[in-house]
Amino acid sequence: xxxxxxxxxxxxxxxxIFAGRSSLDVIVVGIAASLLTTVLFGDMLYQRxxxxxxxxxxxxxxxxxxxxxxVFFYEAVISALKVSKHVxxxxxxxxxxxxxxxxxxxxxxxxxxxANLITLTPGTLTIDxxxxxxxxxxxxxxxxxxxxxxxxxxIIARFERWLGVIYK
Numbered sequence: 001x002x003x004x005x006x007x008x009x010x011x012x013x014x015x016x017i018f019a020g021r022s023s024l025d026v027i028v029v030g031i032a033a034s035l036l037t038t039v040l041f042g043d044m045l046y047q048r049x050x051x052x053x054x055x056x057x058x059x060x061x062x063x064x065x066x067x068x069x070x071v072f073f074y075e076a077v078i079s080a081l082k083v084s085k086h087v088x089x090x091x092x093x094x095x096x097x098x099x100x101x102x103x104x105x106x107x108x109x110x111x112x113x114x115a116n117l118i119t120l121t122p123g124t125l126t127i128d129x130x131x132x133x134x135x136x137x138x139x140x141x142x143x144x145x146x147x148x149x150x151x152x153x154x155i156i157a158r159f160e161r162w163l164g165v166i167y168k
Contacts, residue, residue: 008038064166072117075158080122083141097143098127099151102135103160110167117159124155 011034019026086094105111115126115136123141130137138155145151 004038004042007042008034011037061166064162068162068166071158071162072120076121079124083123086141094142095144096139096141097146098137098139099143099146099148099155100135100137101148101152101156102133103156105134105160105163105167107163107167110163113167114156114159114163118156 012030015030015034016022016027019030086092103111103114105114111129111134115129118124118126118136118138125139126136127139128137129135136156138151140151140155143151145154
């Protein structure tokens with residue numbers, strides 16, 4: 001029962017965050033949607049978590065994810081500032097290109113999240129992932145090196161460390 005209440009509250013909070021306003025109609029629809037989702041899918045959510053990592057593991061993963069969010073926002077803001085710098089230049093100094101960067105991650109979810117984080121960071125876009133080599137092909141707006149180790153450090157190392165711990 002506690003799991004269902006926690007799930008309902010979590011869904012409702014997410015609903016209110018994405019709704020962007022808190023009028024009576026938004027809250028009523030949010031309560032209905034959260035309740036329906038909790039009733040239909042609440043058991044499946046915890047069943048998979050408990051089988052794989054246990055409740056403490058799920059709490060640990062949730063806490064680490066929560067701590068990672070400011071790190072991502074910091075990196076996104078820094079990248080946005082670097083990209084916006086090019087807007088104000090008289091003559092463009094950037095050199096776009098595609099780089100190949102290998103990852104150390106093994107977990108499919110971590111690999112997928114990393115690809116999305118790369119794409120969400122201004123100035124980079126994940127084009128493809130080669131499963132055999134575990135390598136991303138990334139369009140980078142400001143290629144300053146073609147050496148894989150340096151590109152890896154500049155683009156994915158900071159995210160990869162966190163994801164390696166979160167998806168351990």
